[in-house]
Amino acid sequence: MNFLFAYKMAIKSIWGNKTRSALTMLGVIIGVMAVIVAVGFAQGSMQTVTNRIEGMGSNLITCMILSTSESKQLTLKDLESLEQSSQYITKISPYILKQSNVKYETNTKSTRIFGTDENYLEMEGMKLESGRFISALDIEKNDKVAVVGATIKNKLYDDEDPVGKYIKINGTKFLVIGCVESVANGMEGTNDDMVMLPISVAQRTLKITNVTMFLAEARDGDVIDIATQKVKDFLFDIYRDNDQYVVITQEAMLSVMGDISGIMMLILGSIATISLVVGGIGIMNIMLVSVSERTREIGIRKAIGAKRRDIMIQFLIESLLLTGIGGIIGIILGLLAIKYIIGNIGLIQPVYSLPWTIAAFSISLTIGITFGLFPAYKAAKLNPIEALRNE
């Protein structure tokens, strides 16, 4: 039997039952769309985070102290000696962190207060939008100055330049000297949602004496391992237990992100694939209905010489076309959803993945064949006499 004619027949039959065909395709459309959107979302969010980590520079070492011990505490002096002790460590930026309420005129907000030093901004790969950053002199003189993030600028200062205005933290007034460029579209709870103070002032205002986190910068990317070891040794000397702190390099963070990304893609991909399979079951259901509705047609075709293979091909092409058209519509809708819905959320940059689009389309075609096979086989096996008797 000739394929062109089989296609013509299949299109006729699909077109002849428009509503039913559309409903059948819906399962595949949603499935393919789900794959593209889910993968786009996962890859996009991973890309966003990865870009940020990479922006921090490859010679950055992040250290977090987990210990809550009162006797063993990390001080600014300890860090100074660490900086001096190794030629491989060029800079250290300590910071402390606490959630607190901030206020300007009648606007209040809960945000994270950072106490840090002059190196922090550059080491984190952030930029100033206006004003200046905390200086060594501010720390030395215990100046009551603050640098705010984009969320604070928006929420407290109605998006006006906050430099020169004051900000009230725990009842103390601070002069805003700088505003950081947005890194996360000004969303709440992100790195935009914070206020930075000179570490000396922060320790007093937040009533924290020890340092809970610090960034260390290796001289260059080649000595990062030596520098990391140096930091680890230094912390071990203080805590005598390597469960009391975490030392992470950018490389390690990227590799963790890679793992998370892989798992996320796998989970989202599987969920989307399951929805495709459900769509496939819908196809099978409709194809079975179609076969039983067209029993007489099959009988006629067999009587005038159609072989099993001819009938199989006819029904397979029909289910293949249903899933193929559904797949293409799903791809188009998926791309539109990525572009106009996820793209507009702003926080993450959705990524369009060609390999996954091809995969989703192939899966939908495979499903068309797999789930079309049984109904097609049923049709091909029909006894022509019984089929002709069917009204």
Added chain:
Amino acid sequence: MIDLKNIYKIYKLGENEVFALNDVSLHIDRHEFVSIIGPSGSGKSTLMNILGCLDVPSKGTYTLDGKLVAGKTDDELAEIRNNMIGFVFQGFNLLPKLSAIENVELPLIYKNVPAAERRKLAKEALEKVGLGERINHKPTELSGGQQQRVAIARALVTNPPIILGDEPTGNLDSKVGKEVMDIFKDLHAQGNTIILITHDSDVAAQAKRIVRIQDGKLYEES
């Protein structure tokens, strides 16, 4: 051409056995025009199914064109039907979604005849049955007589040695039925072998040879 020897078709209905065909022997030569007449339930359709290779007998031998029709697979039977037999049914059995000419082309599609030749042959067959126009209409847009003409054209188009009609005038009024019978007579005059199954003695009388069937047994009329 057709040779049935001691054919039985036995249907089992629970404990009972129904002898739809009971020791039937029949010989039909090329270019004959035979009608098989019998009342309802006498076994006409069963005989037609076996003659048309839609079914195989329970017992007995059927030789078609010198070849034994036994132990054939579904697909081999389909091929024999495609090449040797043109069916004309009582209920026309056209595909409603296809146009008249597409319906006529269908047996050629299963024969893998190229599209251009298919068109040409289908047109010729339609002209032969007096349906040169309206060939692009759907069956529902045609009268009963026209539909049966399309069905006859479909039976003719592969130029099969045998044309089998199962009550081909059964659904038509007597005037149109007569026209359809005239087509069969024409086809016979052009050298086709025609076997008509009917319960209408007026229809049967128009054949050159009449075979009577009663309770699954055949009686030749002379």
